[in-house]
Amino acid sequence: MAQYKHGNFLHKSDHSEYDKKYSPGTEAPNPGIYRCVSCGDEIGIAKGHVLPPQNHHQHAPGAGKIEWQLVVFAQQRK
Numbered sequence: 001m002a003q004y005k006h007g008n009f010l011h012k013s014d015h016s017e018y019d020k021k022y023s024p025g026t027e028a029p030n031p032g033i034y035r036c037v038s039c040g041d042e043i044g045i046a047k048g049h050v051l052p053p054q055n056h057h058q059h060a061p062g063a064g065k066i067e068w069q070l071v072v073f074a075q076q077r078k
């Protein structure tokens with residue numbers, strides 16, 4: 001699970017982007033921390049980089065499919 005110390009650096013948001021699930025090998029639409037919905041593994045990824053494909057993150061048989069969900073959005077200054 002993603003961790004932090006200083007809560008004042010994080011802002012709670014109900015944006016629908018946090019509800020979307022992305023397949024391995026698709027481009028990350030936002031930079032930040034993503035977690036695998038099935039196993040909870042987390043990654044940090046830059047905007048436009050490809051979410052880890054099947055061969056970078058293996059599940060045991062029957063553990064469910066790999067899907068990435070945005071946990072923390074890294075907001076960059078314009």
Ligand SMILES: [Zn+2]
Binds near residue numbers: 038039
């Ligand atoms: Zn997983």
